[in-house]
Amino acid sequence: MLLDDCLSMDKVRVAYMHLVSSFFDVCAGIAQGRKASVFNFNTAVKSLHDTIALKSTGVAPHISRWARCIIEHAHAVCPASGATHDDSIIVAVVNEILQTPGDDTRTAILISTIKSAGDRLLAVDCTQKLLFVDFQYVDDIVSPASSVAQCSQIWEACETYTYDHGPKFNLGPSKSAIMPVGDSPVPADADLPTYFGQPICVVFSYRYVGVLFDNAFTMEAHFSQSIVRWHDAFNDHVGAGTAMNLPFLILAATVPQFVISTALHGVALCVSVPQAERSLNHMHAEWARSVLGIRGHRQGGWQALVACCGWPQRLGTCMLGEAIMLEARMMLLPPTNPARMLLLFARNSFLPCWATAVMDLRVRLGNLPDIRRWLGDEMAEAASLDPAVRRNSLRRFRTTIVSPSLTQYDQTAFEAAGANADWPVCEFLHTPCDFPMLLLEANFSSTQWKSLRVWALVRATGCWPLPLFGMTELQRVLDFCPLCGASLADLCHILQLCSGTESMRKELVLCYFVMVAIPQLAVSRTSGT
Structure with missing residues (x-):
C-alpha cells in the first residue's frame, strides 16, 4: 500500500500559556516530515492577534480583558519573523522570570520582555506552558499488506481518519495506489478497496522519494531512466558548448558538474542491475569520443578516453562509490531505524539482493571493511546517536577508504588498457x-x-x-x-x-x-x- 499526502496542510490546536486556545496553520514543509522550526513558527504560523480577530465572529474563547491586553502588547513588540537569540540567554531569562512571585506577574513579564516570536516559543517551551496537541506529520507512507482484504482494512482506517481529522488522501497512479510485489496476484476490479466510493488504482512501478521502483525491485526501470537522463543532459551540454564555441578542455571540465550530477540520485541502488557498471562506462567513453571529436572512430580504450578528458572517475566507478557510501550511511543510523534493521536482515540472508551486491563489491575493491568495523564499536555507537559525529565519520570514511580504493581501481583499468x-x-x-x-x-x-x-x-x-x-x-x-x-x-x-x-x-x-x-x-x- 502506497499512501500519499495524508496530511498536506493540517491544523494543530495550541494552548498558549492557558490564556487562549487557537488553531494555527502548520505548513511550509511540515507535511514533508520536517520538525516545526523557529523559521516556520515565525513565518508560517498565524499570529495571535489575527486568530483572536477571526474568533470574534464565531465561538470566541473566554479571554479576560487583562489577558487580551497582554497578548496585544506582546504582538506589538514581537516582529513577525527574525533571528532568535542564543538558547542559553533565553533559558537564563526564563530562570530569572520564574523567580518572580505570582503566576500573573511571571506571565506578563515573560510575554512583554521577549521580543522575537521564535524566542517566545523557546521560552514558553522551557516553562512547559505551550502544549502542541496531536501533531502528525505524515507524507508518502508505505504500508505493507499481505492480501487485498488487508488493503481494504487499511483504507477503512483511512476513511475513519478523514472523518475524524479532515485531511484527505490523494488518489492516482503517482499518488496513493496499490503495487503488487513480486508474484503477488493482481486484484480484480471488483475486489479493489475504495476510498469514499472511489477505487484505488493498481500500479507496477512507483516513484518514491525520486527513485523509480518496479514491483520486483530489480531497479532496472530506474537505471534505464537514469541512462536516458544522462544522455539527454550530455547532448544538451555539448550543444550549448558548441554553440558558444567553447574549447574542448572547458567543455570536458564542466561535464562532471553539469551532466553527471543530473541523474546521480538513486543510482547507488542500481549496483545490482546486470551489466550496470559496464553500461555506464561505455556511455562515459562515448561522451569522451564526442568531446574529443572522434565520435565515428571506434579505437581507443574506455579508461584512456576518460583520462584524456581529465575526468577523475569513470561513471561506473562513481556508481560503485555511491553504493558503498549509501551502505555506510544506513549502517550508522540508530539501531531502531527501519532502514538499518532491513539492511542487517538482508546482509544475513542467503538471497541475492542489493545488500549482498554491495558486500561483494567491497570484496572486489580490495576487501574494504564496512564502516562500523572501521570505526570501532565505541565510535560507531557515538555516530549512531549524534548526527554531527555521523557526518564527520562518513566524510573520513569516504576520503580515507573509499576514494583511494576507487582511484586505484580506475588506475588498474588504465594500466591494463595501456598494456594492450x-x-x-x-x-x-x-x-x-x-x-x-x-x-x-x-x-x-x-x-x-x-x-x-x-x-x-x-x-x-x-x-x-x-x-x-x-x-x-x-x-x-x-x-x-x-x-x-x-x-x-x-x-x-x-x-x-x-x-x-x-x-x-x-x-x-x-x-x-x-x-x-x-x-x-x-x-x-x-x-x-
Whole structure:
C-alpha cells in the first residue's frame, strides 16, 4: 500500500500559556516530515492577534480583558519573523522570570520582555506552558499488506481518519495506489478497496522519494531512466558548448558538474542491475569520443578516453562509490531505524539482493571493511546517536577508504588498457609554446587549441603512427621502415607510400592533421622498434 499526502496542510490546536486556545496553520514543509522550526513558527504560523480577530465572529474563547491586553502588547513588540537569540540567554531569562512571585506577574513579564516570536516559543517551551496537541506529520507512507482484504482494512482506517481529522488522501497512479510485489496476484476490479466510493488504482512501478521502483525491485526501470537522463543532459551540454564555441578542455571540465550530477540520485541502488557498471562506462567513453571529436572512430580504450578528458572517475566507478557510501550511511543510523534493521536482515540472508551486491563489491575493491568495523564499536555507537559525529565519520570514511580504493581501481583499468599491444609508446615531452599550467585560464589561439586537441586525440585512439609534439632536436625519421624495409622512413612515407599501411590509411587519416611548425615523430608499436 502506497499512501500519499495524508496530511498536506493540517491544523494543530495550541494552548498558549492557558490564556487562549487557537488553531494555527502548520505548513511550509511540515507535511514533508520536517520538525516545526523557529523559521516556520515565525513565518508560517498565524499570529495571535489575527486568530483572536477571526474568533470574534464565531465561538470566541473566554479571554479576560487583562489577558487580551497582554497578548496585544506582546504582538506589538514581537516582529513577525527574525533571528532568535542564543538558547542559553533565553533559558537564563526564563530562570530569572520564574523567580518572580505570582503566576500573573511571571506571565506578563515573560510575554512583554521577549521580543522575537521564535524566542517566545523557546521560552514558553522551557516553562512547559505551550502544549502542541496531536501533531502528525505524515507524507508518502508505505504500508505493507499481505492480501487485498488487508488493503481494504487499511483504507477503512483511512476513511475513519478523514472523518475524524479532515485531511484527505490523494488518489492516482503517482499518488496513493496499490503495487503488487513480486508474484503477488493482481486484484480484480471488483475486489479493489475504495476510498469514499472511489477505487484505488493498481500500479507496477512507483516513484518514491525520486527513485523509480518496479514491483520486483530489480531497479532496472530506474537505471534505464537514469541512462536516458544522462544522455539527454550530455547532448544538451555539448550543444550549448558548441554553440558558444567553447574549447574542448572547458567543455570536458564542466561535464562532471553539469551532466553527471543530473541523474546521480538513486543510482547507488542500481549496483545490482546486470551489466550496470559496464553500461555506464561505455556511455562515459562515448561522451569522451564526442568531446574529443572522434565520435565515428571506434579505437581507443574506455579508461584512456576518460583520462584524456581529465575526468577523475569513470561513471561506473562513481556508481560503485555511491553504493558503498549509501551502505555506510544506513549502517550508522540508530539501531531502531527501519532502514538499518532491513539492511542487517538482508546482509544475513542467503538471497541475492542489493545488500549482498554491495558486500561483494567491497570484496572486489580490495576487501574494504564496512564502516562500523572501521570505526570501532565505541565510535560507531557515538555516530549512531549524534548526527554531527555521523557526518564527520562518513566524510573520513569516504576520503580515507573509499576514494583511494576507487582511484586505484580506475588506475588498474588504465594500466591494463595501456598494456594492450595495439597501443603505441606515448609520452608528452614538450610543446612548441609554453602552455600555462592552468589550461582552463589560457587564452590560446585556434591553432594552439587544435594542437592540444590533436595530442589528446591520438593518445585516446592509439593509432599508428603517433605524433609527438617536441622541439627541433627530436628525430624526424626512422632508420628504416619496419613494415617494408625502406630507409629513412618519415611520416609522409608511412601515411602515403608504405605498402604495409595501405589497408589502414583510412583510419590513420582520421587522426592526422597538418600542423604548421610542429615537428612530428613517427614511432612504431610497442612490439616494434
